[in-house]
Amino acid sequence: MKARVHVMLKDGVLDPQGEAVRHALGALGFSGVEGVRQGKVIELDLADGTSEAEIGEMCEKLLANTVIESYRIELL
Amino acid sequence: MKARVHVMLKDGVLDPQGEAVRHALGALGFSGVEGVRQGKVIELDLADGTSEAEIGEMCEKLLANTVIESYRIELL
Numbered sequence: 001m002k003a004r005v006h007v008m009l010k011d012g013v014l015d016p017q018g019e020a021v022r023h024a025l026g027a028l029g030f031s032g033v034e035g036v037r038q039g040k041v042i043e044l045d046l047a048d049g050t051s052e053a054e055i056g057e058m059c060e061k062l063l064a065n066t067v068i069e070s071y072r073i074e075l076l
Numbered sequence: 077m078k079a080r081v082h083v084m085l086k087d088g089v090l091d092p093q094g095e096a097v098r099h100a101l102g103a104l105g106f107s108g109v110e111g112v113r114q115g116k117v118i119e120l121d122l123a124d125g126t127s128e129a130e131i132g133e134m135c136e137k138l139l140a141n142t143v144i145e146s147y148r149i150e151l152l
Contacts, residue, residue: 006117021118024138030130032123041082041117042097047108054106062100 008039084115
């Protein structure tokens with residue numbers, strides 16, 4: 001089975017990487033880019049029967065820093 | 077309007093970051109993790125009426141390195 005985990009910085013946490021992308025898009029002539037947030041997406045190839053709870057544990061322990069990041073699990 | 081761009085390494089391109097995550101999950105006791113690929117997700121807050129073609133151009137010019145990365149646009 002496959003699962004996808006999205007990890008984004010929480011609202012209110014400064015995202016200098018996203019800010020740099022926003023600035024670079026403006027410099028390239030793309031107008032109307034009001035905000036950019038950058039995060040990670042992790043695609044996991046797992047043994048069949050792995051529970052969503054177990055994937056949540058992977059996020060809590062390794063994939064996301066839950067102090068500043070939120071995560072979302074998508075089973076494919 | 078909002079759009080989300082997913083950028084992943086193309087199949088066949090080595091992903092050392094994903095490999096490190098796979099190894100770390102194994103070391104933490106999660107068995108059955110057969111493969112991990114890590115990519116980026118970029119959330120764009122755009123002026124209303126920005127076309128998908130324009131977002132594609134942003135990807136080609138800045139957000140993805142199309143030699144080794146593929147991208148997928150999702151309008152929200």
